[in-house]
Amino acid sequence: MRDWLIGLGVALACLIASWALMVLLARRLPPGVLRDLAAFIPDCLTTVRRLRKDPRVPRRAKIAIVFAGLWLASPIDLIPEFLPVIGPLDDIVVVALALRYAGRQVPREVLLAAWPGEPRLLLRLLGPGTTTGPTSGAPADR
Template sequence: MPGWAWTLVGVVGGLLLCWLALMAVLWRSRPDELRLRELLRLLPDVLRLVRRLAGDPSLARGVRVRLWLLLVYLALPIDLVPDFVPVLGYADDAVLVVLVLRSVVRHAGVDAVGRHWPGTADGLAALRRATRLSG
């Protein structure tokens, strides 16, 4: 087998291992059914929140880039975990949103999320419960 073929096999094998590791992490950190339902009800407000946070010039550039990448990922029809995979197919988007929001809170603070939240106070409380955000 030529050298480029071994390189291709190595790259494909590495990508497959990374994908399997991602699947294991998603399976381990998937939100329970109650949190998924809360997040699905809050989806329009969460999308507006992410868009508002991404456009806030007072936040660090790295935080805004993360949020824009999240919006692009959510808009693309291609997922890391296809939707036909039971449980994980739909949970990967919710888990990714939770992880990015936690990162935003770590770097920008809970006040930034509260300042840009477009929904009700009950909705913000549900988002904080679902994502385990402090405050």
């Protein structure tokens, strides 16, 4: 039992260290693709928190968003977090898929208001499609 608790503690410490590294890189890197990738997960967590509380977000989209947030917070991953560079890839893919799904059901204005990062990154992720919400007339930037 003691070995199991030690292993769990090490895994949790690695997870927290990888998150701290992502936040540090997001703040320290010069503007560009690497900075956008490093800031992606922290921006996604903020977006998940904001959209979860927004009454304009449909229940299905909230479920997908909460699933993505739980996936990010979970210490169990397809690719272990402590592997440099490739560790957060499964997190990025799951969150990107959840945001694309939510992007089809939530007005773009709501998503853009919840996104703390560069709007062009979110618009690129969502693609040129439209949403089914009442204010979905906003054109997508290309």
